[in-house]
Amino acid sequence: MVLDLVLIGTAITLGPLHNSAFILLLSAHRGLLKGLVFILTWLAELVLVVAVVTLLTGGEPPARHSSPSVAGLVVKLVLGLALVVYGQHKRRRGASRSRGTPKWMARLDRVSAWTAAGLAVLLQPWGMVAAGGATAMNADLSSAASFLALMGFFLLATASVLAMELYATFAPARAHERLEWLRTAIDTHQDQAIVVLSLLLGLWLAGKSTYELVTLAA
Template sequence: MGSPMVLDLMLVALAITLDPLPLMAFVLVVASARGPRIGLAFIAGWTACFVVVLVLVLTLTGGSPPEPRSPPSTAGLAVKLAIGVALVGYGLRRHLLRRSGREPGGHRARKARESEGDGTGGSSSFLSSRLERGAVWPAAVLAVLLQPWGLVAAGAVTVVDADGSHTSTWFVLVAYCLLATASLLAAETYLALRPERARQRLLAMRGWMAGHAEQAIVVGSVAIGLYLVGTSVSGLAD
């Protein structure tokens, strides 16, 4: 796995771990008395998504990267370009909605709000009620629903060029999963070591994040989207 590819993958992982919506939901689900246990279930569901996506990609490619300038390589760059454009459009749309005074929608935003108990029915209310009772499995389901799938797709397209015959590739993939989960792991560790203090600090942090979440999503989506567009166009032009 070449160094530009490693950089792309690590930047995508950083954007995922800094996404405020999953972290805000995570703080709420671990604020209960069974917080650490529920937090582990959330992290398990979150990490399982990355593992499944990586396994699927490596299975499809056979662990061998496509030849440069070959049709599969060009197709991969085109898909990455499309994802970059979509992320930029998503970020700009949220910015325009916010400026117009309307609440940005979207599947993940609704799930994040419903995790606070604001859902109106259906499966979301079912998950919320189970979480309030201290059930563990709904946290894993919620983690899957809150995945930033646009960024996950960008990571998957990047992994197409991974060479499974090199040991270093597997270290990079593990690092990708760990970095993408780093914010959740940090919160879970803090909660396990200092439960009462951690709950207070995490809830206070969540309050601050609630006021800055939209700016973070817009900046993150546009920044990583422009980066993916730039690298894709550069690759297609070579």
């Protein structure tokens, strides 16, 4: 479970779309406030998904051969295959081409705090979050190790935007220049990043889930 959460959390935090949009939010009027709203909404979504799953399981991992355990593996398998298909689709469309800033992102310097919260919902990679929720089915909340693993997942999945918020707070002049450079780099390699993250995480989820399902059936 821990390794899966680390990989899923890393893929979420490295997603190019929300990172590029977040940098633009920081450059807006009262950008730090809007960035904070984005972060809190983003984190709340992650916590909500995991909380719902752990409430359904009672905070205890399902028995190895039980229906919930098999269902969790099937969900991860389907999500993994979906990520592979999506990544392959993006690759075939030409991931090597450069992209500029989308038109809707160019208007983020004028959005409200409520819109920033909405962006956190829209830009959340829900397929990956769902995979994190399916993985959290195996969490034992009476165990400190499982609790820390979930806290680590929340922190890791929020790490990129949290780091940028702190950077802009304590070194605003330097952060503006360097974050603009980072946004340009992200926009230029947006498709490549999506392809790599989707394929790597998708292959891992599909491969591991298939192995575990075959092991259960043996």
